[in-house]
Amino acid sequence: MFKKSGHYLFLCFMISILVLGGCQGSSTSGSTTNTEGTSSKEGNEVKELAVAARAGAMADALKAIVPAYKEETGIAINVVDMPYDNLKETIVLDIQNKGGAYDLVMMDDPWMPEFGEGNMLVELDSYFEDGLDEDFIENGVALGKHPYNTGKLIALPFIGNVQMFYYRSDLLDKYKLNAPTTWDDVVENAKEIVDKEPDTYGYAVRGQRGNPIVSDYLPLFWGYGGEVFNENMEAQVNSQAGIEAMNTYLDLKELSPKGVETFDSDQIATALTQGQIGMTIAWPSWVSQVDNAESSKVVGKIEFSAIPGQDGNASAMIGNWMLGIPQSSKKVNAAVDFMKWVTSKEIQKEMAKQGGGAPTRESLYNDEELIKMYRHYPAQLEALVNSVARPRTPKWSQIEDTWGMYLSQILVGQLEVEDGLNKANDEIQRILDR
Missing domain, CATH: 3.40.190.10 (Periplasmic binding protein-like II)
Known part of the structure; x- marks a missing residue:
């Protein structure tokens, strides 16, 4: 500013x-x-x-x-x-x-x-x-x-x-943890931070319904090998990769601050720069003041890396x-x-x-x-x-809104993972078939 x-x-x-x-x-x-x-x-x-x-x-x-x-x-x-x-x-x-x-x-x-x-x-x-x-x-x-x-x-x-992964290098060094390269690493590191660091959460998901949660979840989905559509433009969000990614996302929610179901960019930036969390995905323009001593409590303590993957898959989303x-x-x-x-x-x-x-x-x-x-x-x-663009379809806004609605319902516990992803997949396919 x-x-x-x-x-x-x-x-x-x-x-x-x-x-x-x-x-x-x-x-x-x-x-x-x-x-x-x-x-x-x-x-x-x-x-x-x-x-x-x-x-x-x-x-x-x-x-x-x-x-x-x-x-x-x-x-x-x-x-x-x-x-x-x-x-x-x-x-x-x-x-x-x-x-x-x-x-x-x-x-x-x-x-x-x-x-x-x-x-x-x-x-x-x-x-x-x-x-x-x-x-x-x-x-x-x-x-x-x-x-x-x-x-x-x-x-x-x-x-x-473009999405990047932000983490507290001081906390990882303090507890002799390696910078995460997989989502399993992220979960384990977040648990360690929550267990040993008072008043600090291990992670923060961006759970607000719609674009925020879809953008936040997609790197996990891609990381587990997920594809939104197959070669025939058929919806694939309820794949095994989707189930595994969503289960990990729920694990990360439990290691996040209270109320992350409504977190958007401002809340992620605040949580990161005020030292409330150990790790998160963020867009650089949100946290451009991370080293500004006037507004940040973690000057020099934040490092950044590529988005973690899983089973050899990793992608940074361009935005x-x-x-x-x-x-x-x-x-x-x-x-x-x-x-x-x-x-x-x-x-x-x-x-x-x-x-x-x-x-x-x-x-x-x-x-x-x-x-x-x-x-x-x-x-x-x-x-x-090295970034990846989201699916290029004029129906993406409708698809994102629908997918985000079901992801949000899963996140707050209204739907079980497989049930929610199956409903999302059916609705997305109907949008594609119109």
């Missing part, structure tokens, strides 16, 4: 943007701003652009840097932040109703097939005639194409999230936030210009420094200044390069 201690640096940053702005021309690589194309479809001068964004650290960092854009171009950026649960529905309804309330929209990458199939976003290839520059991480760019990785560019990778232009926008040219500016190397670095952005450019993960702030950056880059 933007802190008072950063006001002076931020003012210097704004001044540098103003000085450099007069020297910059247009670019198709996204590294500079073209201030000439700032007219709307109707030819009227653009004074403001509205960006629909997810509430939290990402939106806060975006709000902190956009005054510099107004100083440079005269165009104000209105960041409309809203909770995750409301964001997608709000965007889709506005596009379908041709409302034009938003000129740019942030989207979770699993939404991309639905937005692509629905022709909801402006195609961007003509605005990047030479293609995106090679500094963008390839796995992130693939998410913004429809069809996935091979089709037209409809969004740019904006926030380079980029994408930035696109809705078809309903009447200010496409100006929106493209802002998109190029905000995804440039310079601005992505500034957002990262404000604590609200995981870059989508490879060079920033090798930037010495940022590595001093975020020592996990080299590991995060490796995770991004």
